[in-house]
Amino acid sequence: MQVNFLKPSDLIEKKISNISKTKGHWIEIHTDKIKLSNKKESIREYIRHPGAALIIPELNNGKLLFIKQFRYALGKVFLEFPAGKRDAKESTLQTAKRELREEVGYTAKKIKFLTRIHPVIGYADEVIDIYLATGLTFKGAHPDEEEFLIPIELSPKEALDLIWKQKLTDVKTQVALFWYLHHQKL
Amino acid sequence: MQVNFLKPSDLIEKKISNISKTKGHWIEIHTDKIKLSNKKESIREYIRHPGAALIIPELNNGKLLFIKQFRYALGKVFLEFPAGKRDAKESTLQTAKRELREEVGYTAKKIKFLTRIHPVIGYADEVIDIYLATGLTFKGAHPDEEEFLIPIELSPKEALDLIWKQKLTDVKTQVALFWYLHHQKL
Numbered sequence: 077m078q079v080n081f082l083k084p085s086d087l088i089e090k091k092i093s094n095i096s097k098t099k100g101h102w103i104e105i106h107t108d109k110i111k112l113s114n115k116k117e118s119i120r121e122y123i124r125h126p127g128a129a130l131i132i133p134e135l136n137n138g139k140l141l142f143i144k145q146f147r148y149a150l151g152k153v154f155l156e157f158p159a160g161k162r163d164a165k166e167s168t169l170q171t172a173k174r175e176l177r178e179e180v181g182y183t184a185k186k187i188k189f190l191t192r193i194h195p196v197i198g199y200a201d202e203v204i205d206i207y208l209a210t211g212l213t214f215k216g217a218h219p220d221e222e223e224f225l226i227p228i229e230l231s232p233k234e235a236l237d238l239i240w241k242q243k244l245t246d247v248k249t250q251v252a253l254f255w256y257l258h259h260q261k262l
Numbered sequence: 263m264q265v266n267f268l269k270p271s272d273l274i275e276k277k278i279s280n281i282s283k284t285k286g287h288w289i290e291i292h293t294d295k296i297k298l299s300n301k302k303e304s305i306r307e308y309i310r311h312p313g314a315a316l317i318i319p320e321l322n323n324g325k326l327l328f329i330k331q332f333r334y335a336l337g338k339v340f341l342e343f344p345a346g347k348r349d350a351k352e353s354t355l356q357t358a359k360r361e362l363r364e365e366v367g368y369t370a371k372k373i374k375f376l377t378r379i380h381p382v383i384g385y386a387d388e389v390i391d392i393y394l395a396t397g398l399t400f401k402g403a404h405p406d407e408e409e410f411l412i413p414i415e416l417s418p419k420e421a422l423d424l425i426w427k428q429k430l431t432d433v434k435t436q437v438a439l440f441w442y443l444h445h446q447k448l
Binding site for chain 1: 270272275281282287289299302304305306307308309330334335339340342347377378381382383385411426431432433436
């Protein structure tokens with residue numbers, strides 16, 4: 077089996093040069109010439125992303141707060157935890173607090189980092205940091221002018237059932253719920 | 263709370279026209295002018311993706327087969343289940359079988375669909391179909407010329423521990439393992 081003979085160092089790819097940066101309205105594609113470990117040249121391409129934060133709002137009644145939001149790329153409404161892109165100079169913790177306040181209107185007594193995930197390793201450098209917010213107080217939401225969403229309270233069990241019924245298919249939300257359930261058992 | 267008064271129909275965004283298609287070497291950005299439910303116009307942008315398949319290879323010794331692969335966008339090696347993009351005219355089941363054979367060298371007696379996930383709802387239309395392969399026979403791998411990978415056998419428990427230790431951060435692989443564990447309990 078050919079691939080069994082590879083050493084870890086055989087996996088590494090090195091940048092030779094940037095061939096192009098191609099920009100849409102916001103999204104930017106980086107196209108690089110690279111050297112494979114066998115010395116051959118190739119091309120790798122990816123989207124630059126500032127990183128993002130997801131926040132799991134645990135309400136004082138024990139339920140979790142989700143949102144329903146239309147996702148244009150897929151043309152349908154998704155059930156998700158609040159999340160958003162990191163603004164310049166923000167930490168992902170600041171992003172998490174901002175999204176909690178803007179999207180669903182809460183401040184939290186405690187925000188705990190659970191994990192960092194990589195959602196698109198094939199073609200983007202995006203990371204999503206997942207936080208758990210507890211001790212919530214409602215202060216009033218103020219979503220972006222162009223952001224329309226509906227908040228939904230679900231128990232962890234109800235949300236898990238929606239996953240197994242294939243009605244909650246957003247991966248960042250699935251992963252965050254699994255981490256939440258794991259964290260509750262610690 | 264302003265957002266509480268929205269109806270599901272308030273979430274819907276409608277395409278008015280395509281503004282541009284911007285192509286890198288492979289990746290294509292679609293930029294559309296759209297109409298929000300409040301009749302205002304806005305811009306939405308996303309990456310078109312052909313869809314992908316992930317395959318969970320369950321070896322006859324009960325372990326699962328993962329691969330280690332360098333991911334250029336993030337500049338490091340990731341532990342993943344075998345997966346790949348759908349070729350034109352392929353079903354994702356065909357993609358799953360092809361990746362199982364190409365990347366790790368196995369054919370399967372049985373391949374079962376577990377679920378479809380959406381990894382990048384914010385800016386891509388990608389779907390990943392997750393399959394479980396059992397009754398495996400080794401026939402010899404033949405990865406792409408430019409694809410270097412190292413196969414790794416792990417028990418489900420070992421893989422789960424790596425997730426909780428934050429050493430397996432690829433979301434498609436995390437979600438696939440959770441679905442595998444759920445499937446084993448059914």
